[in-house]
Amino acid sequence: MTYAVNQNDRLVVHIEDLTHDGSGVGKVQGYPLFIPGALPGEEVEVKVGKTLKNYGFAKLLTIITPSPERIEGPCHVYPECGGCQIQHLTYEAQLIQKQKTVRDAIDRIAKLPDVPVHPVLGMEDPWRYRNKSQIPFSERNGQVVSGFYRSKTHHIVDTDVCIIQSEEADELMAMLKRELQILGIDAYDEHKHKGFLRHLVVRKARATGELMVVLVTARRKFPEAEQVIQAIKRVVPDVTSIMQNVNTQKTNVIFGNETLTLYGKDVIIDSIGGVDFEISARSFYQVNPVQTETLYNQALNFAQLTGTETVIDAYCGIGTISLFLAKQAKEVYGVEIVPQAIEDAKRNAALNGIDNARFETGASEDIIPKWYSEGKTFDVLVVDPPRKGCDEKLLETILTHKPGRVVYVSCNPATLARDLRILEDGGYKTQEVQPVDMFPHSTHIEAVAWLEI
Template structure:
């Protein structure tokens, strides 16, 4: 098959835009080339690595004319690690680019050029914001390594520092990496399914300072367990919880089904606003606590609650948004497909003495019609789905029962735009979209959309 470009071609191109994953986009006679680490407005020399029918991939060889927004990444492994995509772009320009990303998909996918997309609500300090770190461990040339996966691979980029996670995570990652070898504990070999320590997961509560350390192991048997606990306590004496999660499967999924308490409590407590949450090893909890308050504040603003409304919170997780809503609504009904999350949500409601929030496990598209059949009626629907967007059957359910207002919280602008188009065709009107920064230095952006019937 003949392509406009061929493998190993060297070209000088002008970068027009960024993809959703932070790669530069240039065009050769209308044929798109995606170039990691290239920025809009730059003239760059590239080498084609993979020509395909509709687009090609290329690697950056040299920047001939740099963008005025290009900066030196402060992280020493940025060029190899896949955790961040935009450290080489100034933070102000990152926010501009993220708004543009949202605007583009609203126009192209959502066919919603009339809907306002506001400037991104950014961070004052876009570093050290992650309250959760998931660090893979392995071995290389007989040495224990730990860090983060190289882009589109399972090759670990070895490092002792990550400047978007907590200092405690850095210290634990570095110390354990060097101590495991001394203790005779082997890190996990993913290819041969050998070794013991697979991942180190660290969760820190911003408001309380409580810290949880989870050791994900290939076997339930844990040699030198007490010695490892002592190492962790020597690094962070104030550690609240040390857990072992057992994952015996040959898989790239981090957690297994069994979690064992090794030290302290089985959860940590954090607060968002004035609401407390108990967070266990596998709870879903937003990773940027400072911006979570901004995100939920925006969702509440769009919900326009007066105290008389009955609200559905679909994809409610451990009840984080539900409990915020319950403070200002008549009643809130949360639904989530993960039973453990619903148990956590009920416990968090009790913890905060909130008695007007009700939770049920199951698919939203099954549970919501059941609630209507039971005679319940809802004024506002809150949805916060995973990256794939709302389930098609849930969208059908929404359009059948038509709550008068929808607040849609999204971590993927493309699937948000797709779902808004479906809801628009069903009679809703999107009023506005507010992007919120949750993942600084990455190409991801969260959004809150407001719809009315």
């Protein structure tokens, strides 16, 4: 089969756009080439790699005309590590590109060109923003390595520094690497299913400064535990909690089912917008607390609560949005399919003395119709689904019962746009969309949409 380009061709290409994973997009006779490292507006020389029927991939050889927005990524392992995709783009240009991503999805998929998509709400300081680090450990040529996985692989890029995570996480990562060698503790080899330390997980509460260290191990027995505890305390003397999570399974999943407290408390406390949250080793909690507050304030703004409304929070997790809403609503009903998350939500409500939030375990598409069948009525529905978007049955429920206002919190512009189209066809009108940058230097973008019936 003949394509516009062939494998190993060397071509000069104009870059028109970025893909969802940060690759530049250039076209040759209408045939798209995806080129990692290239930026919109650049003229580049590339070598064509794999070619498929409708698109191909190419390697960036030379930047002939660089974008004025191109910078040197400040992280020394950035070209190898898969954690960030667009560090080589100025932060201002990242925000413009992310607004374009949302705008394109709303136009192309939702077919709503007249709906306002506002400029992205970014960060004043887009570094060291992650409050949770999950760092794999392994061995290579007899040496302990740790860092982050190269994009689309499980090959660890060995490093002691990540400039989007906390400095304490960096210090602990470097210390543990040395300490394992000194104590003769093996790091885990996931191919051979041998070794002891699988992951270091560090959680830091922005509001309180409390710090939790979790050692994920391949077996329960930990004879060197006291030496490791003392080593951790030398690096972070004020550590709040040191936990051991035991994962004996041959799996890529980080956590196992058993968690033991080695030192201190089994939870840390953080606060967002005046609401306190208990965070355990395995709790789901947004990793960028500064932008989480921005995101939830936007959802609250779109909900337009006056204190008289009854609200549903679908996909409520540990109750973060629910408890935000409860402070300004008459009553909030949260639903989440993960039982542990619902237990956390109830505990967080009690922690804050919030008694107008109710939580139930189950699928939103099952529990919400049940609530309606029990005679409950709702004024506002807030959804914060996973990347795949809302379940089809949940969308049908919304269109059957038609709460007056829907606030849609999304981590995927494509599925947001798809679901907005379905809700529009069912009688809702999308008023506006506000993107929020939760993950600077990556291509991910969150957005909040507001719909009225």
